[in-house]
Amino acid sequence: MQSPQEIDTPLQIWDTTSAFIIKTETIDFNGDNKLDYFVLFRNPSWHSSSTKPFAFELWYTSSFKVVKRVQISVVLDYDFRWFINLDNDPEPEIVSARGFSDGVTYAISDQNPSDWSEKLTFSFNPILIDPTDPWEVHYWGYTKDITNIMTKNDGGLIKIRCSFEHKVYRDSEHYVPDWQQQHQLPVIFFTGKPKKRYRKDYRIRKIQWLSFQEIIEKARR
Ligand SMILES: [Ca+2]
Numbered sequence: 001m002q003s004p005q006e007i008d009t010p011l012q013i014w015d016t017t018s019a020f021i022i023k024t025e026t027i028d029f030n031g032d033n034k035l036d037y038f039v040l041f042r043n044p045s046w047h048s049s050s051t052k053p054f055a056f057e058l059w060y061t062s063s064f065k066v067v068k069r070v071q072i073s074v075v076l077d078y079d080f081r082w083f084i085n086l087d088n089d090p091e092p093e094i095v096s097a098r099g100f101s102d103g104v105t106y107a108i109s110d111q112n113p114s115d116w117s118e119k120l121t122f123s124f125n126p127i128l129i130d131p132t133d134p135w136e137v138h139y140w141g142y143t144k145d146i147t148n149i150m151t152k153n154d155g156g157l158i159k160i161r162c163s164f165e166h167k168v169y170r171d172s173e174h175y176v177p178d179w180q181q182q183h184q185l186p187v188i189f190f191t192g193k194p195k196k197r198y199r200k201d202y203r204i205r206k207i208q209w210l211s212f213q214e215i216i217e218k219a220r221r
């Protein structure tokens with residue numbers, strides 16, 4: 001699981017709009033093993049009373065072709081995204097944690113390589129395990145603490161450590177997703193270092209290793 005890294009803007013991206021660049025990040029978002037770029041631009045025609053997006057994020061491939069343009073109208077308190085390939089198509093899936101201090105949505109999105117649009121497949125509860133902890137205590141998976149989603153390779157198929165039997169209740173801190181599309185909110189396990197060491201008895205049972213597609217289908221049932 002990798003997150004985009006901030007870099008100096010490559011010279012190939014510099015042009016007449018460069019004065020408006022807020023930041024440039026790099027990640028391989030299309031899965032061809034070459035680093036691509038996200039460039040965040042300030043919208044020069046935005047003003048405080050305007051309803052226009054205040055910024056745009058342009059997605060450049062490694063060959064500096066713009067393949068996606070995202071309008072940004074809201075400043076989130078939490079806006080984390082990680083890229084990891086979880087299925088058989090080459091492009092990575094996006095693990096995200098987005099929202100406000102009173103509610104963060106953890107979700108996995110599938111990318112459509114024809115226009116790089118993101119389709120939310122399911123939301124989940126993030127549970128963190130410290131791999132050096134022999135007791136495998138379950139902590140809440142805060143965005144700054146998680147380093148990787150727990151997966152294993154099962155005969156060429158990627159399986160994700162998860163559970164659908166738990167008592168993780170979302171309090172006011174945790175946003176509940178659209179239940180019309182998703183009937184069950186799984187626990188997804190991550191490795192990392194629990195700095196806050198926040199834990200409750202989540203009563204997680206029947207821990208399974210399921211493929212990305214199996215989790216999508218089970219969450220909808
Ligand atoms: Ca790439």
Ligand SMILES: [Ca+2]
Pocket residue numbers: 085086087088089090091092093
């Ligand atoms: Ca994929």
